[in-house]
Amino acid sequence: MPVIRESLVQKLYQPGIGQELWDFANGIYPICRSISGNGVRETLGHIQSKIDLQVHEVPSGSQAFDWTIAPEWNIRDAWIKDPQGNKIIDFKKHNLHVLNYSGPINGKFQLADLKKHIFTMPDQPDLIPYRTSYYTINWGFCMSHDQLMSLPDGEYEAFIDSDHNPNGSLTYGEYFLQGESDEIFLFSAHCCHPSLANDNCSGMSVNTHLARALSSLQGKTRYSYQFIFAPGTIGSITWLSRNEEKIKRIKNGLILSCVGDPGGPTYKRSQAGDAIVDRAVEKILRDEEANPNIIDFWPYGYDERQYNSPAFRLNVGLLLRSRFGLFPEYHTSGDNMDFIKPDALEKSYKNTLQIIDVLENEYKTVNLAPHGEPNLGKRGLYGAIGGDKKAYDANLPVFWMLNQSDGEHSLLDIAQRAKLPYERIHDAAKVLSENGLLEVKG
Amino acid sequence: MPVIRESLVQKLYQPGIGQELWDFANGIYPICRSISGNGVRETLGHIQSKIDLQVHEVPSGSQAFDWTIAPEWNIRDAWIKDPQGNKIIDFKKHNLHVLNYSGPINGKFQLADLKKHIFTMPDQPDLIPYRTSYYTINWGFCMSHDQLMSLPDGEYEAFIDSDHNPNGSLTYGEYFLQGESDEIFLFSAHCCHPSLANDNCSGMSVNTHLARALSSLQGKTRYSYQFIFAPGTIGSITWLSRNEEKIKRIKNGLILSCVGDPGGPTYKRSQAGDAIVDRAVEKILRDEEANPNIIDFWPYGYDERQYNSPAFRLNVGLLLRSRFGLFPEYHTSGDNMDFIKPDALEKSYKNTLQIIDVLENEYKTVNLAPHGEPNLGKRGLYGAIGGDKKAYDANLPVFWMLNQSDGEHSLLDIAQRAKLPYERIHDAAKVLSENGLLEVKG
Amino acid sequence: MPVIRESLVQKLYQPGIGQELWDFANGIYPICRSISGNGVRETLGHIQSKIDLQVHEVPSGSQAFDWTIAPEWNIRDAWIKDPQGNKIIDFKKHNLHVLNYSGPINGKFQLADLKKHIFTMPDQPDLIPYRTSYYTINWGFCMSHDQLMSLPDGEYEAFIDSDHNPNGSLTYGEYFLQGESDEIFLFSAHCCHPSLANDNCSGMSVNTHLARALSSLQGKTRYSYQFIFAPGTIGSITWLSRNEEKIKRIKNGLILSCVGDPGGPTYKRSQAGDAIVDRAVEKILRDEEANPNIIDFWPYGYDERQYNSPAFRLNVGLLLRSRFGLFPEYHTSGDNMDFIKPDALEKSYKNTLQIIDVLENEYKTVNLAPHGEPNLGKRGLYGAIGGDKKAYDANLPVFWMLNQSDGEHSLLDIAQRAKLPYERIHDAAKVLSENGLLEVKG
Secondary structure (H helix, E strand, C coil): CCCCCCCHHHHHHHCCHHHHHHHHHHHHCCCCCCCCCCHHHHHHHHHHHHCCEEEEEECCCEEEEEECCCEEEEEEEEECCCCCEEEEECCCCCCHHEEEECCCCCEEHHHHHCCCEEEECCCCCCCCCCEEECCCCCCCCCCHHHHHHHHHCEEEEEEEEEEEEECCCEEEEEEEEEECCCEEEEEEEEEECCHHHHHHHHHHHHHHHHHHHHCCCCCCCCCCEEEECCCCCCHHHHHCCCCCHHHHHEEEEEEEECCCCCCCCCECCCCCCCCCHHHHHHHHHHHHHCCCCCCCCCCCCCCCHHCCCCCCCCCEEECCCCCCCCCCCCCCCCCCCCCHHHHHHHHHHHHHHHHHHHHHCCEEEEEEECCCCCCCCHHHCCCCCCCCCCHHHHHHHHHHHHHHCCEEEECCCCCCCCCCCCCHHHHHHHHHHHCCCCECCC | CCCCCCHHHHHHHCCCCCHCCCCCCCCCCCCCCCCCCHHHHHHHHHHHCCCCEEEEECCEEEEEEEEECCCCCEEEEEEEEEECCCEEEECCCCCEEEEEEECCEEEEEEEEHHHCCCCCCCCCCCCCCCCECCCCCCCCCEEEEEEEEEHHEEEEEEEEEEEECCCEEEEEEEEEEECCCCEEEEEEECCCCCCCHHHHHHHHHHHHHHHHHCCCCCCCCCCEEEEECCCCCCHHHHHHHCCCCHHHHEEEEEEEECCCCCCCCEEECCCCCHHHHHHHHHHHHHHHHCCCCCCCCCCCCCCHHHCCCCCCCCCEEEEECCCCCCCCCCEEHHHHHCCHHHHHHHHHHHHHHHHHHHHCCCEEECCCCCCCCCCCHHHHHCCCCEECCCCCHHHHHHHHEEEEEEEEEEHHHHHHHHHHHHHHHHHHHHHHHCCCCEEEEC | CCCCCHHHHHHHCCCCCCCHHHHHHHHHCCCCCCCHHHHHHHHHHHCCCCCEEEEEEEEECEEEECECCCCCEEEEEEEEEEEEEEEEECCCCCHHHEEEEECCEEEHHHHHHHHHEEEECCCCCCCCCCECCCCCCCCECCCHHHHHHHHHCEEEEEEEEEEEECCEEEEEEEECCCCCCEEEEEEEECCCCCCHHHHHHHHHHHHHHHHHHCCCCCCCCCCCEEEEECCHHHHHHHHCCCCHHHHHHEEEEEEEECCCCCCEEEEEECCCCCHHHHHHHHHHHHHHHCEEEEEECCCCCCCCHCCCCCCCCCEEEEEEECCCCCCCCCCCCCCCCCCHHHHHHHHHHHHHHHHHHHHHHHCCCEEECCCCCCHHHHHCCCCCCEEECCHHHEEEEEHHHHHHHHHEEHHHHHHHHHHHHHHHHHHHHHHHHHHEEECCCC
């Protein structure tokens, strides 16, 4: 018979962990990642220093449902030299300067011709944009619009030392924790974006540290947990195509992305919209923050698109601080280590523990003294002097648990109806259970 | 196997048709109609010049459910002469001057006695009201309140040359288009009001031209279409009483009334409130107009009352521009040909085609590459440069169709959830279907 | 076959009864009640002067579910004398001065020690608080904070002549009216609070007079009615424990408490939230008052907590004027006979009759002329001159009844959908029924 479990937040949450989360993100920030290549491998190496990550290599040319694994991309150097031979942009200074997945080039171009291969943002003229060309052969550079505007006419030299290796592979990492039940909760963070701190060094850091924390429970969790670090779209589709049996066990999940900036929090619901994960996240964010931004699913964003596609419908939501695409730094060089903050990372990390706590305790409960209210006074569970207008506040979570424990409502149901913090309802359930007044429905 | 159909709006809608709609209304405006009589016959004759209308005569005294067809009313002339013998009101100048269905009179009256038979509107003193007395034997005149107030005392002569013929009949017209399916969509416009342009020369004109347009498809429509032109209440009850088998095939319908004034649009829902027609009209009006007025069913108004009565529940809504009863010209001589406008008639006409388009394409769809997103890039269906904050807008309808095509959702469901114009969802469905990524659920 | 019943309000409501309701409350106001003892007996004696109340004595020590009936409390006198021997507080002047259920004391105390047994309200310094200590052995006094602050140091004499008799009993009263059906509607008012006029002399008065009014119908009501006057919590739990068979017949009920102050009205829903009683009360209060305060159930308040507990779920709501706990006079000496008003008591009384009227007529109806609208004109049920913009208002309730009487909707359903006063829908149903156009669903 299951029992009300102790709070995971109390067990696992270490206040101040935000700095460690930031430091880890900082360590992987400079690496030039893409949908394949050594940047991904190096990043997964950092994660392996924290958890026992299993790394997979899937050969280029392999099929993953409707997709074929593309040739592996690697890049060693890239620059543009002006007519005087000065390097005016240099991949080694900022890897956003190269169109991600760009082919090689080595040639001289008049500025007008070169411009066809240069991407800028006239609206944010001082920032380098992040641009990709995964599925069309192209080469290109990105720079600030101010810099582009300042370039004099003349002949420029463009150099990109990159290659697309048809005998390469796509790389992803995963970590699995078996719990008491075979049902799986999934956490996933994309690992394909280059030097973008919030998107998604933040998500990889929180996902790594959460996996490490849960691993300390050594199989004592109710659910099993699957952690994934994969390139966006093709990476998660590849993981799905290689885990068709396992995914039948996945009931809920969360994508972690952009979880380190000072805005938000934001939650994008799963396609179902009212899955347990949706209700748990919404409750926790509303308990913790004044104005969480809870938004409906729409089929654009991160890998929740894949997990929620018609063949899977895995009930995977997306947890963020600011909403991707709406913060000005999104997909620009402004998304750097100054943009993400230890305390924001820590809030996201704590939220994931709180959400897991809800899931782990999502039981329907039965009041064992259901005929009217039990006599709480004789058990020392009630204030001694009655009639006081303020006396009842402390007893409210207990009264709600008693009234709603008819075997039809779970702790989350009750916390929602009571409009009380989930933590107080959890505590009341624990106290009542310890006093023999409540049990988990068999 | 059904397929996504081409847009009816693209096929059938002729921009500029508003003038033709207005001209047709103008042609029938002067006729004095009532719930029976030659005015109705003459009006149906105009409609027969456009479509192959079938005209029915139902003898007075016939039973139609709880009702008996009243004697046929005809009127030839009517006037009031003042003490000096001047015609102060003349039926030939405006047929609203006679209480509709009035019995005959020929006599002299002191003004005070005559006033008991004169109807005016003190609140709108310069307009002639429209008044009827169908089910109580009476005689009477209508005039502007200003005119009534200006009348000196004295003896007036009142003359109405009308008769109620117990051997007459009630007249209505109908037009039926067989489609691929026996299920019927109904369009109805009342034809009993005399010189009131919006109410309902406008509805008769749109209904006539819509029937003519659909007839050009020669049975290639998914649904069958029933068009009705009948006197209000007794006419539609008569039609229902003589079509008890056919009405089992009617799933949805629309009453067209007051569809030519510059206000609105307005939609009054069917009794069910969430029938397909309700959802389709609401979606189209919200796509097309900034602030459509969508109102719940209530059991007063036009013949939607009859079609939605407990024995039938045919899911018939009411499409209007301004809401009947609320525009000042309603049921007055102000509802004339200056009040209705070609562009308003054209909007109403286009709306009906758009609504039919939704119904004709109301299929649930199945994504044929449902494991994550299909690779749209390799099919040329996706923008080549990724990462751009604005790139995704063009792809949104396609992503929504793919994500929601699990065999449980229709195009209308998806357009509603996506909050995108129906037309864009329809287009996306067509493109995906042509690329082998989507099919209609078998 | 049931028929639409006549209005109970028309039959039973006597305008001006508010003064009688107030006078009865005034008669029981001075009595010192508690959860047991002679004060309760004396109060029930007053009620017996109005209705044939059955009074029960349940011995102390008896078990009632999780509870044991406490020893019976009686008090004869109590006071505090100051160092000069002046009685500074006197139970005989206001029974709130004694901590309710206080044990006896007779001794001399320095002020500092005495203060540990004195309860005041610093926020409302001129009022005596109402405080209880039912389930912890204690003794104490209540007084205004102003008075406490004015007391000089010195030795005070405290005297309480009370006892807790283990061979006593708990007393409650009940009154039952058998109706045509065995299904029971319950009305309950707590009878344990001492001199608090609104809480609950008001509720006992309304409950008593309502029982008397219904008794005049001599079994001609549709439902049976159970009236209860019991001490809060332990009293209702005791009643429940002794009526386990009867409570299976209870479908809905109302607690009457704080029904005499000039604020409100307020309704706290049953746990179910959408029980018939909830919908009936909400409709009536919205018909009668501009801004009724309709609040969701929460597990704190009066005996609705017991009736709605998991083992019973009796769908019992709470009717009040101002919400308990929020009006400043609540649980203070400010809740006196000046605070409650005849017209507020009368409104509450009338509301209960109106609510019963809804319940007694809560039938689904069938339109006997359902094919379109019936011809109301030939039955004299319709205005003779048509076309008038304002004519339809009078007919609306009739049209709604006809349209919605498909055997699926009740009078309350229809009144809610029509957004018309319940009384007008009831009247329309009666008229249609009398004209053979409507019947109650068999």
